Amino acid sequence: MKTALSTVIYKQAHPYLQDLLTSVDNQSDKDFDLLIINDNYTKEELEEVETQIRNTVHGINIHIEDISDKHLSIAGTRIEMLKTAKSLGYDNIVLVDADDTISPTRMESFIKSFELDKDRVFFYNKFVTETGKDVFKTLPDAVEDIKPIAQANFLGLSNTGIRLTSLNADFLDSLNEGAVAVFDWYLFSRIIMDIGTGAYVDNASTIYRIYDDNTAGTTRDLNKEYDVKTTHYNNLAKRYDYFKQLSAKLSKIDKSTLMLSNNHQGYWWSDISMED
Numbered sequence: 001m002k003t004a005l006s007t008v009i010y011k012q013a014h015p016y017l018q019d020l021l022t023s024v025d026n027q028s029d030k031d032f033d034l035l036i037i038n039d040n041y042t043k044e045e046l047e048e049v050e051t052q053i054r055n056t057v058h059g060i061n062i063h064i065e066d067i068s069d070k071h072l073s074i075a076g077t078r079i080e081m082l083k084t085a086k087s088l089g090y091d092n093i094v095l096v097d098a099d100d101t102i103s104p105t106r107m108e109s110f111i112k113s114f115e116l117d118k119d120r121v122f123f124y125n126k127f128v129t130e131t132g133k134d135v136f137k138t139l140p141d142a143v144e145d146i147k148p149i150a151q152a153n154f155l156g157l158s159n160t161g162i163r164l165t166s167l168n169a170d171f172l173d174s175l176n177e178g179a180v181a182v183f184d185w186y187l188f189s190r191i192i193m194d195i196g197t198g199a200y201v202d203n204a205s206t207i208y209r210i211y212d213d214n215t216a217g218t219t220r221d222l223n224k225e226y227d228v229k230t231t232h233y234n235n236l237a238k239r240y241d242y243f244k245q246l247s248a249k250l251s252k253i254d255k256s257t258l259m260l261s262n263n264h265q266g267y268w269w270s271d272i273s274m275e276d
Contacts (some may be wrong), residue, residue, distance in 0.1 A: 003092040003111055004063075004085050005127030006079045009049065014097040016209060017049070019097035021056040023101035023207075028081040029108035032062040035088070037081045040070050063088065075183035078157060079175050086164050086172065094161035101207040109204040110161045121196035122188065125159050135208050136266040143198040146189060150246065151229075155188040155198070158207045166195050171236045178235045182228055185269070186235060194238055222258045225269050226250070232269075249274035 005024065009017060024034060034057060038046050043066075050064055066083050072080060085093045092114045096102055108124065113123045124143075127135035136154050151157060153257055171194065178186030192198070236243035254271070261271045 001091040001111075001114060002089060003094065003107075003114065004035040004088070005032055005033040005088040005096060005107060006037065006081055006085055007073060007098045008037045008039050008081055009041065009063045010039040011045070018052070018056065019101050020096065020098060021053055023104075024060070025057045026104045026121040027060075027102075027107045028105050028196045029111060031111065032058045032094070032107055033090070034170050035081070035085055035090070035093070036062065036064040037077060037084065038064065038066045038073070040068055049229055051142075051276075073179055074181065074248050075179035076176075076185075078183055078187075079172065079179065080173075082162070082167070083169075083172050084165070086167065086169075091163070091165050092161060093164055094119060095157045095159075096206065097156075097158040101156045101209075103205040103207070105205070106204040109201050113199065113201050114161070117199055119196070121162045121163050121191055122155075122198035123201045124155055124198060125201045127159055127207050127208040128200045129210065130207060134266075138162075139200055139266055141200050143192060144216050145197075146242065146265055147194050149185065149188060149192070150178060150242075151273050152267035153182070153185040153188075154264075154267045155184060156268075158208070160184075160188070160198075161201075162191070163219045167191075171195070171216070177238065180231055180235065182232055182269070185232055188237075189232075189236055193236075218266070220271055222260070222271055223255070225272050226253075226255060226258070227270055229272060246274055 036053065038097055041049055048068060053062060067077065068078050069251060094110050110123055130133060139154060140148055175187060180186065233243050233247035233250060237247045258272060264270060
């Protein structure tokens with residue numbers, strides 16, 4: 001099987017890129033390619049970045065795809081990343097954000113999971129902070145249906161891997177319907193609803209960098225969560241009756257009565273609940 005570790009690089013995350021590259025070079029199993037998607041570096045800047053990449057990462061085939069002239073959205077660049085990996089013939093893709101790093105055994109563990117559990121379409125690992133604290137208090141051993149991520153999310157574009165052979169061109173094209181800020185939630189909701197299930201990968205972690213420009217739902221802003229869920233449910237309601245129901249329930253909530261959940265597990269967008 002041909003596996004790629006892939007990330008989208010962009011200028012705003014450049015201060016963190018070296019840390020990511022070092023963590024890639026430190027992988028215990030290097031039987032994978034590094035697929036880099038350039039979002040907004042100029043041609044001249046990208047040449048410097050490519051030198052930085054090749055001077056840091058050794059023993060791994062490196063492929064750099066420049067899509068800067070397409071001027072895509074955040075979601076659009078990620079969709080293009082999946083399409084590019086598919087077109088290059090990769091069977092599997094493991095994802096990481098350019099401002100995060102990965103544990104030394106992450107790729108080894110994902111490659112084994114793809115090989116041993118061929119019924120699963122995607123895999124996921126835990127997030128830890130730079131001090132080693134788990135970001136999510138618990139994670140399920142498997143995701144068998146939509147319920148675990150219906151009202152909150154723990155499947156991001158930095159702690160997951162996808163079996164690309166399970167995704168066809170029509171599915172990838174259709175993802176543009178959900179090209180919004182929380183594209184990760186939309187992507188994995190669609191995969192679960194249309195394609196298949198996922199499983200947790202042990203002995204792997206993503207070191208999650210939390211800072212002001214990170215837009216995930218770690219701030220527990222109830223108004224922002226309400227708006228995110230409204231957009232998310234409305235997008236998915238175009239295809240699935242279940243999300244029509246969730247959208248309707250959400251719209252009936254009096255925003256003035258919203259309170260932070262006492263049973264918060266650290267998941268993104270997990271304070272507002274419409275079902276047990």
